Amino acid sequence: MTTIDLKVLDARMAEQLPAYATPGSAGLDLRACLDAPLVLEPGQSQLIPTGIAIHIGDPGPAAMILPRSGLGHKHGIVLGNLVGLIDSDYQGPLMVSCWNRGQAAFTINPMERIAQLVIVPVVQAAFRRVDEFGASERGQGGFGSTGKH
Numbered sequence: 001m002t003t004i005d006l007k008v009l010d011a012r013m014a015e016q017l018p019a020y021a022t023p024g025s026a027g028l029d030l031r032a033c034l035d036a037p038l039v040l041e042p043g044q045s046q047l048i049p050t051g052i053a054i055h056i057g058d059p060g061p062a063a064m065i066l067p068r069s070g071l072g073h074k075h076g077i078v079l080g081n082l083v084g085l086i087d088s089d090y091q092g093p094l095m096v097s098c099w100n101r102g103q104a105a106f107t108i109n110p111m112e113r114i115a116q117l118v119i120v121p122v123v124q125a126a127f128r129r130v131d132e133f134g135a136s137e138r139g140q141g142g143f144g145s146t147g148k149h
């Protein structure tokens with residue numbers, strides 16, 4: 001288990017800090033720290049505060065914000081940026097871009113769970129400039145190039 005510094009920016013979040021719902025959960029649900037219900041019309045997106053900030057402080061891990069499957073599949077509520085990537089040196093408020101890609105208006109209620117945070121390992125790479133790559137089985141083949149006879 002990795003420990004990450006967290007600031008409570010909205011007092012309501014003090015009672016419900018992000019926590020894994022089950023021992024095997026990969027994601028921690030993020031809540032909409034709204035003062036009033038927010039109606040997202042079809043096609044509309046809105047940046048919503050989560051009431052917390054995190055500082056990972058180590059380039060090894062990063063955090064990703066992903067949609068919740070139920071909201072995305074049943075109601076078309078996904079992320080305006082598709083995936084949110086939280087840098088290890090970011091210290092500002094965690095924000096969720098909610099996008100209603102569906103056909104009907106959807107109301108987000110205060111403190112509703114709107115997305116999930118996943119902590120992932122990151123490899124930072126240095127690039128070594130070369131003129132030729134060593135041979136590989138795939139070479140330059142891509143975009144459906146495999147499995148053809």
Ligand SMILES: O=c1ccn([C@H]2C[C@H](O)[C@@H](COP(=O)(O)OP(=O)(O)OP(=O)(O)O)O2)c(=O)[nH]1
Nearest residue numbers: 065081083084085086087090093094095096097
């Ligand atoms: O869904 C998101 C995505 C990003 N962030 C924060 C954390 C992240 O570290 C920072 C910058 O995000 P990103 O690098 O994806 O955005 P950018 O458009 O490249 O902005 P910047 O120039 O600040 O890097 O914004 C969020 O709070 N929520």
Ligand SMILES: [Mg+2]
Nearest residue numbers: 085086087090
């Ligand atoms: Mg950036």
